[in-house]
Amino acid sequence: MSQTLRIATRKSALALWQAEYVKAELEKHHPDLQVMLVPMSTQGDKILDTPLAKIGGKGLFVKELETALLDGRADIAVHSMKDVPVAFPDGLVLQTICPREDPRDAFVSNRYANLDALPAGAVVGTSSLRRQCQLKARRPDLVIHDLRGNVNTRLAKLDQGDFDAIILAAAGLIRLGFQQRIADWLEPEQSLPANGQGAVGIECRADDVVTQQWLSALHDADTADRVLAERAMNRRLQGGCQVPIGAYAELAGDHLWLRGLVGSLDGDQILQAEARAPRQQAEALGEQVAEALLAQGAADLLAAAYQDRA
Numbered sequence: 243m244s245q246t247l248r249i250a251t252r253k254s255a256l257a258l259w260q261a262e263y264v265k266a267e268l269e270k271h272h273p274d275l276q277v278m279l280v281p282m283s284t285q286g287d288k289i290l291d292t293p294l295a296k297i298g299g300k301g302l303f304v305k306e307l308e309t310a311l312l313d314g315r316a317d318i319a320v321h322s323m324k325d326v327p328v329a330f331p332d333g334l335v336l337q338t339i340c341p342r343e344d345p346r347d348a349f350v351s352n353r354y355a356n357l358d359a360l361p362a363g364a365v366v367g368t369s370s371l372r373r374q375c376q377l378k379a380r381r382p383d384l385v386i387h388d389l390r391g392n393v394n395t396r397l398a399k400l401d402q403g404d405f406d407a408i409i410l411a412a413a414g415l416i417r418l419g420f421q422q423r424i425a426d427w428l429e430p431e432q433s434l435p436a437n438g439q440g441a442v443g444i445e446c447r448a449d450d451v452v453t454q455q456w457l458s459a460l461h462d463a464d465t466a467d468r469v470l471a472e473r474a475m476n477r478r479l480q481g482g483c484q485v486p487i488g489a490y491a492e493l494a495g496d497h498l499w500l501r502g503l504v505g506s507l508d509g510d511q512i513l514q515a516e517a518r519a520p521r522q523q524a525e526a527l528g529e530q531v532a533e534a535l536l537a538q539g540a541a542d543l544l545a546a547a548y549q550d551r552a
């Protein structure tokens with residue numbers, strides 16, 4: 243008997259790429275399965291003229307997809323883990339995380355080779371408070387302007403001369419075939435990635451064991467443990483949506499190494515902490531690094547950042 247599975251997805255080029263990727267992987271592992279995309283617009287896609295931090299952040303990109311799952315209009319939703327809030331609504335689970343793409347941030351410019359080559363006062367586009375605080379810490383002389391829109395829109399704004407450079411997740415550029423536009427790669431020491439950056443996660447109904455069985459073939463335990471530690475750190479910091487928080491875990495053998503960062507928007511204060519633990523203790527590790535950041539005053543920095551955007 244042929245079976246079908248419907249994927250709820252946003253309509254941006256990156257979201258569609260990721261949904262097509264999941265469809266292809268599912269069909270590869272389950273030749274009898276028929277997979278269909280159900281593209282939909284989310285609030286976050288509709289409000290394009292306001293900085294993300296001001297409209298309530300990432301949750302806006304996933305809510306419509308989750309409603310479609312709960313209503314039975316779709317069976318799974320494919321998300322960039324970076325955009326997924328740390329808590330899930332009742333009735334939904336996210337148990338499948340696909341192998342991570344390059345997690346780094348990328349420097350994209352038509353005129354300059356890297357950050358150091360930018361002249362004083364150069365205008366850099368990013369909508370991420372995390373990127374902003376780390377940029378400002380390194381180059382207080384740069385002018386940061388908000389840059390919203392999907393990956394194609396952001397590149398178009400750079401090309402039309404609105405910015406001297408922009409910072410984007412390398413993963414999105416690679417997936418959409420724009421890798422050659424990356425002028426320089428920002429290492430975690432320069433720009434600690436966001437929790438979950440570069441990872442794709444799949445959400446489904448908690449009671450839908452048939453779908454969960456199909457999905458299990460796509461799961462990558464290494465990526466999942468890393469992202470688990472990163473998200474636990476954000477959760478403990480109550481880093482809901484748009485926040486100046488970096489969280490990045492790597493695996494060395496069976497040990498996770500988690501680095502965390504919280505900054506002030508002007509980059510004057512950057513708090514950093516790191517720790518290692520066996521991978522089985524991913525969540526405890528995330529909480530430990532969060533506690534170390536809180537002990538340095540992270541709560542005050544985050545409160546100030548929330549205040550700023552209100």
Ligand SMILES: NCc1[nH]cc(CCC(=O)O)c1CC(=O)O
Pocket residue numbers: 322323324325409410411412413414438439440441442
């Ligand atoms: N916030 C938007 C978003 N969500 C996921 C990615 C990139 C892909 C990924 O991190 O998996 C991007 C674009 C960006 O930050 O440049």
